[in-house]
Amino acid sequence: MAIAAALDLRAEFPTLDREGLVYLDAAATSQTPRAVLAAMDDYYAHHRASVHRGVYAVAAEATDMFEGARHRVARFVGAEARNTVFTRNATEALNLAARGTAGPGDKVVLTEMEHHSNLVPWQMTGAELLWVGLDTDGRLRLDELDEYLAAGGVKAVAVTHVSNVVGTINPVAEICARARAAGAVSVVDGSQAVPQMPVDVVELGCDFYAWTGHKAYGPTGVGVLQGRREALEALPPLIGGGHMIASVTKEGPRWAEVPTRFEAGTSAIAEVIGLGAAVDFLSDLGMDVVREHERELTAYALGRLSGLDGVTLDGPLDPADRGALVSFSVEGVHPHDVAEIIGGQGVCVRAGHHCAQVLMKALGHQATTRASFAVHNTREDVDALVAGIGRVQEVFA
Ligand SMILES: Cc1ncc(COP(=O)(O)O)c(C=O)c1O
Incomplete structure (x- = not known):
């Protein structure tokens, strides 16, 4: 061909x-493509400083490189930068979505083809898990999803976009639409999808979409959680510390806006810049x-x-x-x-x-x-x- x-x-x-x-x-x-190595090397060799804090020139350059990467990473999958959270990997992104969405007494629909990253975090919520199985071809039994949704009271539906074992490309837009119609939050694991096919998280209609940099030609140590603004705003932060607050008093913190509230501590600056170069590499292809x-x-x-x-x-x-x-x-x-x-x-x-x-x-x-x-x-x-x-x-x- x-x-x-x-x-x-x-x-x-x-x-x-x-x-x-x-x-x-x-x-x-x-x-890792050479362009990704070069982008990270450039940060370390010529622009190394902490982001978001310094007012001197090198720090401003580093911040521009970091936030520029956020814009390009967002655009790459049809999202907005303000709805794009950097995490350590997909696993952390999925923990953030799962732990903030469900708890004991809730019902969550999962599929039997989930990677442990989109499975164990839901087990850790204490929610009741309902499993969608596979047919003999390795496709999801959507009739089972419909039965669970029809029974009512489902808090969330979690599904992988592409299976890392059987390779199935799941009809996630359809699944998210059915979840939304039933009042459930949809959480999609896009770790295997983003590196290999066009993805538009807004068109998919999911509440949350998680993926990981190192499978998408980027470095290790950086992942992404994207979501609908209201869904992200409804999530409590998982990790507290510097940068993620608007203010702190002895009585307690007030969270910064999304996405900052989910990015406590010093970010993986070089890795985010590297991921920006990786999506450029893929976009150019x-x-x-x-x-x-x-x-x-x-x-x-x-x-x-x-x-x-x-x-x-x-x-x-x-x-x-x-x-x-x-x-x-x-x-x-x-x-x-x-x-x-x-x-x-x-x-x-x-x-x-x-x-x-x-x-x-x-x-x-x-x-x-x-x-x-x-x-x-x-x-x-x-x-x-x-x-x-x-x-x-x-x-x-
Ligand atoms: C489908 C799927 N989801 C999630 C993950 C987890 O990615 P990470 O280890 O970067 O968090 C993987 C990695 O193997 C995967 O294949």
Whole structure:
């Protein structure tokens, strides 16, 4: 396909200078483009100062770089900067949304395909959890969602945009609309979606949307929570301290406005600036192009792997409904052995429960092996994966 052939980005990623490295683990963490490293280096080398406080020139430059990044990160997903909160990662963003939304006595609808980051925080609220299951294709049972909503009294609906295990792209706009009609708050985990497809959080109609920088070609240590203004304003802050207050007396604090009230302490300044460069990198490529490149590679991988004897795949087989990853099992071989032998050939894949043990149980697996695709990957990388699986089968024959 023409678009896939046009993306030749290996040279943009210094880690991929390593001879023979085939990196198929972007769903765990992406590689870092040179432009992101340069942006963070520029801050540290030329503009290092604390943001929001200093009145001298270097501090003003650092603040402009930081807040400029907030604007670009917001625009990248159709949000406003004033409704864009920086957190440490998606996990912290989801904790903030969950803990501020539900408590004991509330009902919360979750799906069986949630990553632990959009599951354990809800367990910690003490709310009653109602689970939406999957059909045999790895799609959500929306009839179950409707039953829960029809029964009434649901406080929140939490759902992942794209599954990190079965790859399903969920109809989140539809789910959020149904949640809203039933008076429930919607919380979407966009960690796997934002790096690989166009996302507009306002069009999706969700109350909260969380994602993480390090899967979106940004650095570790920065995540994002976006939301409707009223939803964000209704959330209590999770962490208290400097910067997040309007004033403090012995009697107590008065919170600063959103998003400041959720950004206590010194921010991850270089990381936010790096994330700004990462969304510029993706915007320059164009998210339609990124999606098409990865959809085409995923289709190629599904075609090649489904033709292998003794290999089974999880999730929808139609690449139109599927994010850029393939979870698979090799008959008679533990996924860790699969990953280790493939890794010995220089091909990096992930094995385990992928922080989704509820899903693993529903699928009847202890673990799977997962290959995931990013902008730097090519068909040759998929061929290397297939050769690696062949080697696994030889070893265990
Ligand atoms: C779907 C999904 N949600 C949330 C997370 C958590 O991201 P982080 O560890 O950056 O908070 C991940 C990471 O694996 C994920 O795949």
